[in-house]
C-alpha cells in the first residue's frame with residue numbers, strides 16, 4: 001500500500017524579476033504526475049526544467065497557481081513547514097552530486113537523518129542498509145574525492161532516499177557521467193521506481209535515458225509537449 | 234535537539250573545509266592576534282605602572298604639600314608652616330627630641346641618554362637630615378653618602394646606567410653648578426631610583442632658591458597618626474597644606490599616568506579591532522560564497538536557516554578566538570615582565586615592568602568575541618539568504 005503522493009501543478013506561473021524586466025518562465029502550466037510515475041523531462045537549456053523540479057520540491061515559489069502533493073497545498077505552506085515536509089517527503093538528486101566534500105560517504109548519507117530523532121546507532125544502521133542498496137557497502141568511509149563520478153552519484157541517491165521519501169526529484173542525474181556509470185545509475189532509479197514504488201521526476205538531456213522512464217515530456221518555451229504527439233505530426 | 238545536531242553537523246563540515254581557504258583564514262587569525270597584543274600591551278603598561286608606584290609607597294610615611302598643588306613641583310611650603318608642622322601630633326621624634334622630618338625641594342635637571350644621546354629630564358632632590366631614614370629602601374651599592382653642605386650627589390642605579398656623566402666620581406654641571414657623584418644607590422627598583430639626591434641646603438643655595446621647600450616627609454607614629462595629623466592641619470587655618478600617606482601619594486600619581494596610557498590604548502585597540510572586523514567580514518563572506526552550494530544543498534535537504542547562520546557565525550568566532558589565544562600566549566611570553574619606562578607626573582623618568590592580569594585577558598577575549606560576533610554575524614545572515622535553487626544549478 002503506497003501513500004497518495006500524486007503531484008498536481010494547476011495553472012502555475014513563474015516569473016523572475018531581472019532588472020526592470022519581468023521574465024516569465026511558466027505561464028499557466030498544468031501538469032499531473034500520479035503516484036508511482038517515472039517521468040522524464042527533456043528540453044533545451046533554459047527552458048525551465050530545473051525550475052519545475054524546484055517548484056515541486058518546495059525550494060522555489062510559484063508566482064500564481066496551485067501545487068498539490070498528496071493532499072497538501074505546498075504553495076501555501078510556511079517556510080518552516082515546507083522545510084520539514086521536504087526533509088521527509090522529497091529526495092533530491094543533483095547533476096553534480098552536491099556531496100559535502102569534507103564528509104565521508106556515510107556522513108553525507110547521514111545528513112538528512114540528523115533532522116530526525118533517530119539515535120546515533122539507528123542512524124548508523126540505516127546508513128549501512130542504504131549503502132547496501134546502492135552497492136557501496138565497502139565505501140562508507142571514503143571521501144567523495146576518493147570515489148568515481150558514478151559512485152558519488154550513488155552516494156547522492158543514497159542520501160536522497162535516506163529518509164525514505166515517496167518522491168525523488170533528479171536534475172540530470174547522469175549528465176556528468178560516462179555511459180556505463182549512467183546506466184548503473186538509471187538501473188538504480190528504475191529499481192527504486194518499480195520495486196519500492198517511488199515517484200520519480202527526472203530531468204535529462206540524454207534521449208536514451210528516457211527508455212528507463214514510464215513516460216517523457218518535452219518542455220519548450222514554458223510549455224509541456226507530449227513526445228508521442230510530436231512524433232504523430 | 235535536532236536543531237543542535239544540525240548546527241553541530243554544519244559547523245563540523247565548515248571547519249573541515251577551512252583548508253580550502255587557509256590563507257585568508259590565517260590572516261584573520263593574525264589580525265586578531267595583533268589586536269589582542271596591542272590591547273594587552275597598553276593594559277599591561279598601565280597596570281605595571283600602577284603596581285610599581287603603589288607597591289613602593291609606605292603607609293607610615295606622611296607627605297605634606299602646599300594646598301592646591303597637584304604634585305611636588307607645583308608645591309611650596311613657607312618656613313613658619315614647617316615649624317608648626319614640627320610640633321604636629323602623630324609624628325615620631327628621635328631620642329634627641331627632634332621630629333623625624335625632611336624638608337625637600339626638587340629641581341628638574343637635564344641629562345643626556347647614553348644610547349640615544351637625547352636630553353631627558355630627571356629630578357634632583359634635596360633632602361633633609363632625616364631624608365634617608367624616611368627612605369629605608371635606599372641602599373648604597375658603591376661609593377659613599379653625600380656630605381652635608383657639600384655639592385655632592387648620590388645617584389639611583391638605573392639613572393647611572395642610562396645617562397651620561399652619572400657614574401661614580403664623575404663631575405656633572407647643571408646650569409652654573411657643578412656636582413660630584415659620590416655614591417650609587419638602589420631602592421628595590423622604586424621611583425627613588427629615578428632620582429639624584431643631595432643635601433637640601435646645598436640645592437637651595439646652588440639653584441638660588443633660598444629657603445624654598447616643596448614638600449615635607451615625616452615618620453608617622455602609628456596607624457591613627459595620619460588622621461591625627463590631618464585633623465591638626467584642618468583645625469589650623471594658618472596651615473595651607475595637605476597631607477597624604479606616601480602610598481596614597483604614589484597611587485594618586487600613578488592613577489593619572491595609567492589613565493593617560495589607557496586613554497591612548499583603548500582607542501588605538503578599538504581602531505585596530507575595527508580593522509579586524511573588516512578582515513573578518515571579508516574572510517567570512519568569502520567562506521559563505523565558497524560554501525554556497527553546500528549551504529543550499531543542506532537547506533534543500535531540510536536544514537534550517539538557523540543552522541546555516543550558526544555554522545558561519547561559529548566559524549568566525551572560532552577563528553577570532555584562536556587569534557586571541559595566540560595573542561594571549563604571545564603577550565604572556567613577550568610582554569609580561571618586560572621593563573619599560575615612562576615620564577612620570579613630575580616630568581621625570583620612571584622605570585616599571587609590564588604586568589598582565591586575568592581581567593586583562595578577559596578584556597582581550599571580549600574584544601575578540603566582539604570582532605568575531607560582528608565580523609561573522611553579517612556573513613552568517615547572508616548565508617541564511619542563499620537561494621536554495623543554487624543547489625540545482627551550480628557546481629560545488
Ligand SMILES: Nc1ncnc2c1ncn2[C@@H]1O[C@H](COP(=O)(O)OP(=O)(O)OP(=O)(O)O)[C@@H](O)[C@H]1O
Nearest residue numbers: 016017018025044045046047048049050051052626
Ligand atoms: N533567479 C533568476 N533570475 C532570473 N532568471 C532566472 C533565475 N533563475 C532562473 N532563471 C532563468 O529561468 C530560465 C530557466 O532556468 P532553469 O535553470 O530552470 O533552466 P534549465 O531548463 O534547467 O536549463 P539547463 O538545461 O541549462 O539546466 C533560464 O532562462 C534562467 O536564466
Ligand SMILES: [Mg+2]
Nearest residue numbers: 049050171626
Ligand atoms: Mg537545469
